[in-house]
Amino acid sequence: MNWVRLSMAVGLMAVIGSFAGCMAPPGFDYSAYRAHRPRSILVLPPRNESNIVQAPYVYLSTITRPLAECGYYVFPVAVIDAFMKENGLPTAEEMHGVSLQKIREVIGADAVLYVTIEDWGQKYLIVQSVTVVKARAQLVDTVSGDVIWQGRQYLSQSSGGGDPLGSLISATLTQVFAWLSDPTYPLIRRANYRMLSDPDQGLLLGPYRSYTQENDHCLDPH
Amino acid sequence: MRLFPSGLLLSWILTGCGGTQSLYHWGHYEDLLHAMYTHPGKAEPPLQIEILSQDIDRAHASGQAVPPGVHAHLGYLLSLQGHMDAARREFETEKSLYPESARFMDQLMKGMTE
Numbered sequence: 001m002n003w004v005r006l007s008m009a010v011g012l013m014a015v016i017g018s019f020a021g022c023m024a025p026p027g028f029d030y031s032a033y034r035a036h037r038p039r040s041i042l043v044l045p046p047r048n049e050s051n052i053v054q055a056p057y058v059y060l061s062t063i064t065r066p067l068a069e070c071g072y073y074v075f076p077v078a079v080i081d082a083f084m085k086e087n088g089l090p091t092a093e094e095m096h097g098v099s100l101q102k103i104r105e106v107i108g109a110d111a112v113l114y115v116t117i118e119d120w121g122q123k124y125l126i127v128q129s130v131t132v133v134k135a136r137a138q139l140v141d142t143v144s145g146d147v148i149w150q151g152r153q154y155l156s157q158s159s160g161g162g163d164p165l166g167s168l169i170s171a172t173l174t175q176v177f178a179w180l181s182d183p184t185y186p187l188i189r190r191a192n193y194r195m196l197s198d199p200d201q202g203l204l205l206g207p208y209r210s211y212t213q214e215n216d217h218c219l220d221p222h
Numbered sequence: 223m224r225l226f227p228s229g230l231l232l233s234w235i236l237t238g239c240g241g242t243q244s245l246y247h248w249g250h251y252e253d254l255l256h257a258m259y260t261h262p263g264k265a266e267p268p269l270q271i272e273i274l275s276q277d278i279d280r281a282h283a284s285g286q287a288v289p290p291g292v293h294a295h296l297g298y299l300l301s302l303q304g305h306m307d308a309a310r311r312e313f314e315t316e317k318s319l320y321p322e323s324a325r326f327m328d329q330l331m332k333g334m335t336e
Binding site: 039040054057058060061062064065068069071072073074075076077078079080082083086106107108109110182185208209 | 244245246248251252253255256258259260289290291292294295298320322323324325326329330333
């Protein structure tokens with residue numbers, strides 16, 4: 001039981017973090033998106049430019065919910081990963097290399113979300129630690145091959161200690177719910193919502209949400 | 223099991239009280255994905271099957287929809303455990319709830335018979 005890491009994970013929640021918003025240019029052009037509105041999104045395991053081996057899979061475990069809440073069918077991320085591996089594609093690089101035609105033919109996805117992790121994890125400074133998540137994403141229409149949307153996410157949060165909830169959490173719980181000791185997990189969740197629900201550059205709504213022509217942007221459900 | 227109500231309370235605290243406009247009952251799907259990837263051995267198929275089945279029951283009991291992918295993920299876990307009929311039922315349920323999944327579900331079921 002690593003109380004120090006646990007305390008930091010919980011302490012994070014009580015800390016007002018510093019963060020940077022989306023960094024894409026303003027005035028996103030939605031014409032290609034509106035011309036090829038997908039019903040379903042396939043998320044492949046992200047490519048990883050960070051040196052944290054687990055980063056793509058922490059990311060993958062948080063991306064279904066915000067996309068589905070925007071109204072899309074999201075293919076089961078872990079089943080897709082296993083299916084690709086069973087079919088001779090052991091790495092994210094190789095999965096990202098599969099042709100859109102093949103993806104459409106075998107999986108039936110309308111669009112693919114290609115994500116690249118740029119930076120990830122905890123940086124230890126002298127008196128505190130900073131947790132960083134940074135990634136870029138592209139949504140590609142599988143019929144035309146057009147990039148219909150793209151976004152960037154960069155969020156960092158510093159932790160100065162503090163442990164108001166620590167005593168409430170039992171060792172058993174942290175064994176089952178590993179996210180309790182992973183500060184990147186809640187941080188990337190927030191970064192996902194921030195990117196996908198950005199009022200100017202976020203996703204448009206999918207078929208499981210009702211929308212009008214004037215108001216079709218995905219909103220943060222929180 | 224006392225464990226899961228506490229887990230739910232904690233996830234409520236930590237994610238900042240899920241929105242009122244959510245389309246789905248999310249349960250533990252994403253927490254299980256995170257656990258299986260970051261702590262191999264901690265979320266083995268039998269445990270995941272048990273928790274996801276409870277989540278689905280809770281969704282039904284509360285009248286909320288089961289999210290995209292949950293029935294498919296459960297079906298895949300069942301197939302790993304050799305429960306092919308049960309797996310097939312889950313894939314069919316995913317297909318009927320979400321027609322967008324049809325081709326992939328057919329692909330998975332085809333893989334099971336080969």
